[in-house]
Amino acid sequence: MAAEPGLQELRELVAEFQPGRGHVLPALHKVQRTYGWVPRAAIEAIARQLNTTPALIYGAVTFYSDFRTHPPAKFEVAWCCGPACRLRGGEAIREAIQEELGIGLDEQTPDHRFGLHVGQCNGTCHEAPQIWVNGRVRGNLTPESARDIIRSLRDGE
Amino acid sequence: MNARLQKLIADAKAAWQAEQSSGRIRVRVTLDTSSIARGAEETLARLQEAAASRKIDADVGITGSWGFCWLEPCVSVRSAAGTHAVLYGNVTPDRVNELVEAIAAGRDLPSLALGVIEGNATAEIPLLEDHPFMKGQVRRLMANLGRIDPENIDHYLAHGGYEGFGKALEMDAEAIVKEVLDSGLGGRGGGGFPTGRKWDFLRNATSSPRYLICNADEGDPGAWVNRILMEGDPHLIIEGMLIAALASHADEGYIYIRYEYPLAFERMKKAVAQAYEKGLLGKDILGTGKNFELIVFLGAGSYVCGEETGLINSIDGYRGMPRIKPPFPAQAGLWNRPTNVNNVESYANAPLILRNGAQWWSSVSDAKEKGTKMFTFSGHVKQAGCIEIPFGPKVRTLLEQYGGGLSGDLPLKGFQPGGPLSGILPASDIDLPLTLDPYRERGMFLGSGGVVFFDQSACILDLCLFFLGFCEDESCGRCTTCHGGTQRAVEILRRIAAGGGRDADLENFENLIGTLVWSNCLHGQFAMTSIKTSLKTFRDEYIEHIVDKVCRAGVCKGLMPGRWARRAAPQPAAAAAS
Structure with a gap:
C-alpha cells in the first residue's frame, strides 16, 4: 500500500481551488483521482485552501458514497443493486461473491486485493445482473459465472 | 442571423459535405456506456485495425446510441458512393470479423443487419424505419444520435445545431420565454411544471448574478435517458442552456452530472470546451456582448442531490441536503442568488422549439403534455x-x-x-x-x-424492501420522518420476509405512510409510495406474507414458497433475511 501523502504535497495538489466557488467536490475528486482515496490530511489541506473548516469537508466526504476514506483494493468490485439486476437474480450474485471473497459490502479482503461495495445503476440494465470490476461492466451473470470472475482475478497474477 | 454564427454553420456544413463525398466507406461505431459494456471498444479497435492495415478502405469513427441498447455494439456502414447505408447490431468483438469481410467484399451482412438507414431497402434488409422498434418513434431529441460524432461540434453545427440559439439571439428575453411557454414544454424530471414559467421567474428576479443549473443527476435506477443524450448529443444540452440564459439573463451555468456517468462527464466537458473555442460560450459570445460561463460539475454518489436544492447545496460545497422551501431557487438558490434548475431533457427541447417554432414542436402529441x-x-x-x-x-x-x-x-x-x-x-x-x-x-x-x-417471479414485498432500502440509504438525514421512517419500513419488511410478520404490520405501514408525507423534500414525501400503491393493489400478497407466512414468488427466504415459486423445496428459516 502506498504511503499516505504529506500535507505539503496535498496543499500543492489543491492549490488551484478557491473559496466560495463550489470547489469542495472538484478538490475532493482531484485528490481521489490522484491517490485513489481521500487521506485524512487531504481534508485538512482542502479546508485550509477553501478557507473553511475540516468538519465541513469531512461532512462532505462522508455524505457522498463515492469518496473513499481508505485506499482502494486492487480489484474494486461494485455490485449493482438496481431493480433490473435485482429482478434478474442480483441478490444471488451478491451472496455468491460475498461467499467467494469471505467479506461483506464495504469491506476488503485482508490482503487488500478485493473490495466489495454497492454500485448504483448506470443504465446498462440490458446486461443485468452485473458487477463492475474497477469500473468495467461484467454482465449477464449467474452465481457460478460471478464466482468464476472472482477466481480468475484471484489466480490472474 | 448573427454573422459569426452563420459562418460557423456554413463552415461546418461544408466540412460535413466534404466528409460525405470523400468517396470512402464510412463506418460508425456506437460508443456509449451501454455499448462499451458489450465490448464496443474492442469492436471499434478491430475495425480501426482493419482500416489501418488496408483490409478495408474505410473511415472509422464513433457515434451515439440508436437506442438498441440490448443489441449493442451497433455499427453503421455507408457505401463509398454514399447511396447506401446499413445499421448492424450485436457486432460484438467475436463477430466483427464477419463484418470486416463483408465490407472488404463490398456486400451487406444481412445476418446482423437491423435495417437500411440511407437509400432503398434491399431484398434481404428492410428499412430501419420499418423495424418494429423504430415504428411509432418520433426522434427529435435523438435525431442526431447514431448519425453524428458527439465529440465533434462541427457535426452538430452541420445538423441544425445552434440555429435555435441564433434565432434566440435576435429575440428579447420575453419573446423567448413566450415561445417556450406557447410550446407547452413541461419539466421532464417528473414534475411537468411549465419550463417557460420557471425561466420567467428567473427573468423577473431582482438580483444578480443569476445561475442556471442542468440537473443531470439521473439517479433513478433503471433510467438512463439523460445519459444517452449526454453521451450522444451533448451540444443539444449546451444550446438549450444558452437559450435559457438569454431568456432569463443568467450569467453562469452548471451541468451537474452523477458520478456513475464518467463517459457522459467526459463528453460534456469536451463539448463545453469546444463551444468555448468557437466563441459560443464565455465572454462576448459571438461578438454580441452577451456572457455566459458554463461549468461541468461531477457529483459524488448521492441520489438526493437530484432534488434541486440538494443539488444546489452540493455545488455550494455542503452536504447535498435539500433545503427548506421557501425561499425557492428562483429567489435564493446557488450562493443565495436567483437560480433555475431544469432537467437535461427540458433544456434539450429548447433548441428544437426555437429552431422550428412552438407550433411545430407541440403538434406531435395528442395528449395534454406536448412534445x-x-x-x-x-x-x-x-x-x-x-x-x-x-x-x-x-x-x-x-x-x-x-x-x-x-x-x-x-x-x-x-x-x-x-x-x-x-x-x-x-x-x-x-x-x-x-x-x-x-x-x-x-x-x-x-x-x-x-x-x-x-x-410473477418478483415478490412485491421484496421489491418494496429494495425501494425502501434505497430510500433509507439515500436519505440525507435531515427529517426524522424520512430517515427514521424509511428505517422502520425496512425493518418491518425484513421481519416479514424472515417469517416474523405481525397482524399490526399493515397498520404500521399506514402509520408510516401518513408520517413520511411530512418530510421536507420529495424524497421523504414519496419514499413510501411503493408500499402505499402496492398495499392497495397487492394487499392479498401482504396478508399472505404476514398471516399465512407464504411468499408466492418464493423470494422471501423465511417464508414458504407459493404458487409462482421456482424453488423446489422450502429453505429452512435459519437461512433467513440477511
Whole structure:
C-alpha cells in the first residue's frame, strides 16, 4: 500500500481551488483521482485552501458514497443493486461473491486485493445482473459465472 | 442571423459535405456506456485495425446510441458512393470479423443487419424505419444520435445545431420565454411544471448574478435517458442552456452530472470546451456582448442531490441536503442568488422549439403534455433499450412493441413507471397512457422515464424492501420522518420476509405512510409510495406474507414458497433475511 501523502504535497495538489466557488467536490475528486482515496490530511489541506473548516469537508466526504476514506483494493468490485439486476437474480450474485471473497459490502479482503461495495445503476440494465470490476461492466451473470470472475482475478497474477 | 454564427454553420456544413463525398466507406461505431459494456471498444479497435492495415478502405469513427441498447455494439456502414447505408447490431468483438469481410467484399451482412438507414431497402434488409422498434418513434431529441460524432461540434453545427440559439439571439428575453411557454414544454424530471414559467421567474428576479443549473443527476435506477443524450448529443444540452440564459439573463451555468456517468462527464466537458473555442460560450459570445460561463460539475454518489436544492447545496460545497422551501431557487438558490434548475431533457427541447417554432414542436402529441419524451425500459423484458415517443401511448406499447415482451414464460405482475419514488402498479394498469395525470390521480408520478417491468417471479414485498432500502440509504438525514421512517419500513419488511410478520404490520405501514408525507423534500414525501400503491393493489400478497407466512414468488427466504415459486423445496428459516 502506498504511503499516505504529506500535507505539503496535498496543499500543492489543491492549490488551484478557491473559496466560495463550489470547489469542495472538484478538490475532493482531484485528490481521489490522484491517490485513489481521500487521506485524512487531504481534508485538512482542502479546508485550509477553501478557507473553511475540516468538519465541513469531512461532512462532505462522508455524505457522498463515492469518496473513499481508505485506499482502494486492487480489484474494486461494485455490485449493482438496481431493480433490473435485482429482478434478474442480483441478490444471488451478491451472496455468491460475498461467499467467494469471505467479506461483506464495504469491506476488503485482508490482503487488500478485493473490495466489495454497492454500485448504483448506470443504465446498462440490458446486461443485468452485473458487477463492475474497477469500473468495467461484467454482465449477464449467474452465481457460478460471478464466482468464476472472482477466481480468475484471484489466480490472474 | 448573427454573422459569426452563420459562418460557423456554413463552415461546418461544408466540412460535413466534404466528409460525405470523400468517396470512402464510412463506418460508425456506437460508443456509449451501454455499448462499451458489450465490448464496443474492442469492436471499434478491430475495425480501426482493419482500416489501418488496408483490409478495408474505410473511415472509422464513433457515434451515439440508436437506442438498441440490448443489441449493442451497433455499427453503421455507408457505401463509398454514399447511396447506401446499413445499421448492424450485436457486432460484438467475436463477430466483427464477419463484418470486416463483408465490407472488404463490398456486400451487406444481412445476418446482423437491423435495417437500411440511407437509400432503398434491399431484398434481404428492410428499412430501419420499418423495424418494429423504430415504428411509432418520433426522434427529435435523438435525431442526431447514431448519425453524428458527439465529440465533434462541427457535426452538430452541420445538423441544425445552434440555429435555435441564433434565432434566440435576435429575440428579447420575453419573446423567448413566450415561445417556450406557447410550446407547452413541461419539466421532464417528473414534475411537468411549465419550463417557460420557471425561466420567467428567473427573468423577473431582482438580483444578480443569476445561475442556471442542468440537473443531470439521473439517479433513478433503471433510467438512463439523460445519459444517452449526454453521451450522444451533448451540444443539444449546451444550446438549450444558452437559450435559457438569454431568456432569463443568467450569467453562469452548471451541468451537474452523477458520478456513475464518467463517459457522459467526459463528453460534456469536451463539448463545453469546444463551444468555448468557437466563441459560443464565455465572454462576448459571438461578438454580441452577451456572457455566459458554463461549468461541468461531477457529483459524488448521492441520489438526493437530484432534488434541486440538494443539488444546489452540493455545488455550494455542503452536504447535498435539500433545503427548506421557501425561499425557492428562483429567489435564493446557488450562493443565495436567483437560480433555475431544469432537467437535461427540458433544456434539450429548447433548441428544437426555437429552431422550428412552438407550433411545430407541440403538434406531435395528442395528449395534454406536448412534445416527445424519452423512455428506457428494463427488468423482465426481452429488449432493454431507449426510445423517444410523443406522450400518450399505453404502457403496454413500451412492454410489447419496444421491449419485445417479457423475457420469461411467466405472466406480467406489474411495473414501476419511473424511479423508486414513483410507486408500483399492477399488470391490470398496463393500458394506462404515458401521460402525467393518471399517475398523479393515484398519488404517484410518472417519473423521469425509466420504466421497470416485472413478472410473477418478483415478490412485491421484496421489491418494496429494495425501494425502501434505497430510500433509507439515500436519505440525507435531515427529517426524522424520512430517515427514521424509511428505517422502520425496512425493518418491518425484513421481519416479514424472515417469517416474523405481525397482524399490526399493515397498520404500521399506514402509520408510516401518513408520517413520511411530512418530510421536507420529495424524497421523504414519496419514499413510501411503493408500499402505499402496492398495499392497495397487492394487499392479498401482504396478508399472505404476514398471516399465512407464504411468499408466492418464493423470494422471501423465511417464508414458504407459493404458487409462482421456482424453488423446489422450502429453505429452512435459519437461512433467513440477511
